[in-house]
Amino acid sequence: MLKNHRLKTDTSLIRVWDVWEEAVGEMIAANTRPAAFKGDLLIVNAASSSWLQQLRFLKPDILQKINHILEERAVQDIKFKIGPVD
Secondary structure (H helix, E strand, O other), rough: HHHHHHHHHHHHHHHHHEEEEEEEHHHHHOOEEEEEEEOOEEEEOOOOOOHHHHHHHHHHHHHHHHHHHHHHOOEEEEEEEEEOOO
């Protein structure tokens, strides 16, 4: 049972890359990129410290939109860091 649940969660998390632009919009997507997962924590790279600051304010909305599109609460938290976005 745990194996099947984990597989479903992993599949949902992988889908984040596919739905990222839909969830955050074109402008944010052009300056950010999902980088990795640690459990249900999504790590997102941002192009600059300015974007990093803005994303911190938008975090609750981004979380809600991602989970709404995925139709489950697959992502529990997001950590933003400066990193490559291409």
